[in-house]
Structures are given as structure tokens and as C-alpha cells.
């Protein structure tokens with residue numbers, strides 16, 4: 206089926222007219238666009254789900270620090286904390302926070318992760334899908350449906366703005382990942398299509414203006430911990446959406462606002478590491494230290 210889906214309004218309209226779920230529409234679109242079968246589309250998605258699970262498994266047991274020595278042992282610290290004192294918000298929260306850290310730490314170790322939508326924001330979608338899958342006993346088909354819906358939400362947003370901190374700040378990376386995850390969480394909990402999109406809208410709306418100011422130009426500070434926060438943020442948006450609390454600004458207008466906010470954002474805050482956290486006294490000290498480490502390594 207040939208579908209043109211570049212706005213949430215079109216997505217909702219198509220799903221309603223065809224009486225299909227978001228993942229059904231998107232898997233048909235993918236199959237049509239790439240001239241493959243729906244089974245092949247789902248097989249590719251399944252491979253990504255498996256890669257996400259592998260990253261979580263490796264990340265949960267590894268303590269290996271990044272070259273900069275700034276990050277790599279936070280998942281271990283969090284796991285130790287949970288082994289002594291359970292999470293304030295229960296087992297699902299515990300899993301989401303651990304899985305987000307496990308995945309992003311695998312990224313900084315240069316191990317295999319699934320960019321969703323980017324490597325810097327790779328921990329959010331897997332944390333939400335895999336944690337909810339385990340907690341609510343989803344089967345493989347449900348997981349595939351979830352990831353296709355997540356991809357659809359990212360796809361719609363990407364038709365207006367590139368998924369890159371250099372283009373629109375971190376709202377276009379971790380912000381979009383959180384929006385994708387919010388929609389997925391609603392789908393997993395049985396919400397309808399409008400609630401799924403509304404959850405994404407609520408998540409994105411409350412992250413507008415999120416800057417990209419990585420210390421020393423590395424996808425470590427603030428990226429690693431930010432993935433944990435925004436995975437939890439997605440669940441907040443999902444809970445509101447499942448309660449029929451609607452964003453008064455429609456989803457497509459929120460994406461427009463995100464695009465404009467990205468355009469208005471100073472280049473110093475768009476992945477250049479010249480402003481914000483990167484330009485703090487400590488950020489500059491870390492930058493100088495890492496420069497020396499690279500210099501020593503070369504010599």
C-alpha cells in the first residue's frame with residue numbers, strides 16, 4: 206500500500222480510515238517502499254529487538270569505563286543500590302532506569318547498540334520496550350509491534366527536522382526518543398491511536414529547548430544520564446495520555462515549535478561543545494584533561 210505519512214494528523218487519519226493500528230500501516234508502507242514482504246520487515250525489526258536485548262544484557266554486567274574514564278560504571282552503581290534498597294517506584298521503574306544506563310554505557314564503550322533515533326539517545330526506547338515487555342509478559346510479536354510504532358513516531362517527526370543535536374539540539378535526539386517511547390508505552394498498555402500520539406506530543410512538548418552541549422565533544426556528559434531521565438519522562442507522558450489528559454497544542458504544531466526552537470537555538474548549544482555544560486569551569490577542565498590523554502596516547 207502506498208502511504209504518504211509526514212504528519213501525525215495524516216497518520217491518525219490513515220489508521221482510522223483503514224481501521225488499522227499504527228504498526229500495521231507502517232509495516233505495509235515499509236514493505237511497499239522497499240519492495241519486500243511484511244514478514245521481511247518484521248524480521249528486520251526483530252533483529253533490532255534482539256540487538257537491544259543483547260546490549261542490555263552486556264551493559265548490565267560490564268564495568269568497562271570509556272576512554273575518557275568519565276563514564277561506564279553507573280549501571281553497576283544503580284544495580285548495587287537496587288540490590289540493597291528497592292526502587293522508590295517499583296520494579297518497572299528499576300528496570301527502565303537500569304536498562305537505559307546499560308544501553309548507553311554500551312554505546313560509549315563502542316559496543317553494538319541500536320540507534321533509536323541516534324546513538325546518543327540509544328537507551329530510551331529499548332529501556333521502555335524491554336522493561337515493559339518483561340513486566341507485562343509481551344510476546345515477540347508485541348515487541349515487534351512496539352518497535353515499529355516507535356519508529357513510526359520518529360519517522361513522522363523526522364519528516365520535518367533531522368534527528369541530530371547539531372541541527373536542533375538534544376530535543377531532536379533524546380527528546381524524540383522520549384516521544385517515541387511514550388507512544389509505545391501507551392500502545393503496550395492498550396491505549397488507542399490518539400492516546401499514543403498524544404503521549405508522544407506530551408513528552409516532546411515538555412522537552413522543547415533541550416540543548417546539546419556535550420562536555421569535551423563526547424557523547425557522555427550529559428548524554429548517558431539524560432537517557433535515564435527521559436526514559437522515565439516517557440512513562441509520565443504515557444500515564445497522562447492514558448488518563449485522556451490531552452496536549453492543548455496539537456502534536457504536529459509541537460513538532461513545528463520544536464523545529465523553530467531548534468532554528469532559534471544558538472550554534473553554541475548545538476553539538477559544538479562551546480556553550481552550556483561544555484563551557485562550564487569543570488567542563489573546560491575535563492576537556493583539557495581529555496585532550497592531554499589523547500596527546501599522550503599519540504606520543
Ligand code: SF4
Pocket residue numbers: 325326369370371374375376378379416417418419423424425427428476
Ligand atoms: S546532548 Fe547532544 S550528543 Fe548528547 S545525546 Fe543529546 S543531542 Fe546527542
